[in-house]
Amino acid sequence: MNTATNAIQATDDSAESGAQQIRDAIRDAIVERRLTPGTKLSESDVGNLFNVSRTLARAALQALSYEGLVSVEKNRGAFVAYPSPEEARQIFAARRLIEPGILREAAARITPSEIQHLKQLLLEETRLMGERGQTARRAEIKASGDFHLTIAAISGNAIMQRFMDELVARSSLVIALYGQSTISSCGHSEHGDIVAAIERNDLDHACHLMVHHITHIEADLDLRERKSQGLKEAFDV
Amino acid sequence: MNTATNAIQATDDSAESGAQQIRDAIRDAIVERRLTPGTKLSESDVGNLFNVSRTLARAALQALSYEGLVSVEKNRGAFVAYPSPEEARQIFAARRLIEPGILREAAARITPSEIQHLKQLLLEETRLMGERGQTARRAEIKASGDFHLTIAAISGNAIMQRFMDELVARSSLVIALYGQSTISSCGHSEHGDIVAAIERNDLDHACHLMVHHITHIEADLDLRERKSQGLKEAFDV
DNA sequence: AAGCAAAGGATCGTATACAATTTAGCCGCA
């Protein structure tokens, strides 16, 4: 029983059924970086942790592998995904590709109350940035992603929303691995600028800001190949 | 044991392992429209058909549900997905959103041999269009989708490629349900035009053509709500 | 001491078994 298993156990009781519940709990743990890339998720451990059989644990891990959050290696087990630099680049390329389009659709059908909702999110982000401690950090990470997901939700396209779910979650993983500045919300104010542009109905500018925002996040990464997470290299000093 | 089970059994032996193989066989059957929307896929039947246990059959169906090709209803079973008109619209909206971007990336890094490959696909499409019979129709359907998937592959972004996999497969389902003209490749020549534009390095025009191509496919659909596949409406004449 | 081989343990892959839920058929009754 490794120490990582203690990091899960999020919202235990809910209305969801079986494997889905476990999947969500583990995903939250990954997105909030309580589970770090490379961590082994053995089927037995996961099952014991949630008091279910290996069958359900396996189903949950399988589901997460479809989203690219865990990688299952045949006959070896499941691990929290460890995206390569190349994968990281593709994730952000994908986001630059689709987020402007989503933003356009969202802006075209946004309602005043939804704009209010977005502003609420911004306030929440700002508040969390002021606080200290791990809990606040995790909430901040999640809030930062929620901004993009909310826009996707407003766009009204469930399929694109699902794609964004995956991309945002995987981005969190990438930032955990390759991020340099202490916090992901380096460009937090950019979120506010985007909302402002939407409100002014300046779509072209909003899209422009969005692309730059994504590029800024990627620019904060140190996408150099890290071989075997500090083995001998750690002692070569 | 319903008649639909006879429609599956594609490539039986391959190097893939377990559930994945079954998943691919069923997906092919759905994409080639040997399995029609709404068909029930009971776990036992699928298991028997492929001579595996319900465990693997279930895993395959679960996987297909993540791709939106089958819908599993709790305690009721799995069915070939029956996309609503709204879903259909979202699928094509998504394609209009992402395919131009993919096309741009693909055109930027395409090699002469890849252009040759695309032309090969066009020839194959044309040949199949000339042939008669169900087998040729199915091959044509697949070839038509392969054109879009090949471009996604050339773009070099594995994530976008996976998204396209899903969208193309689900498009086939939508066309099977709502398509009017006998064949999906109504706008076959449009594929050729796109390749020509790529070859001339006229990206803007290529993207323009792509968007119109997708719109044409959607325009061929009759996206009116069909409540419970001809129930009372069928007798209201 | 180094290298290789075999044994052991741990973990995954798949099948089978049992419990829970739904669905369909049947009988009785108004």
Add this chain to the structure above:
DNA sequence: TGCGGCTAAATTGTATACGATCCTTTGCTT
């Protein structure tokens, strides 16, 4: 005849069991 409830069959949800594979470690040999 038509409706309501009950029983039984079929199907899914979950757990357990067994076989296969991989990794580690032990012990032997050179």
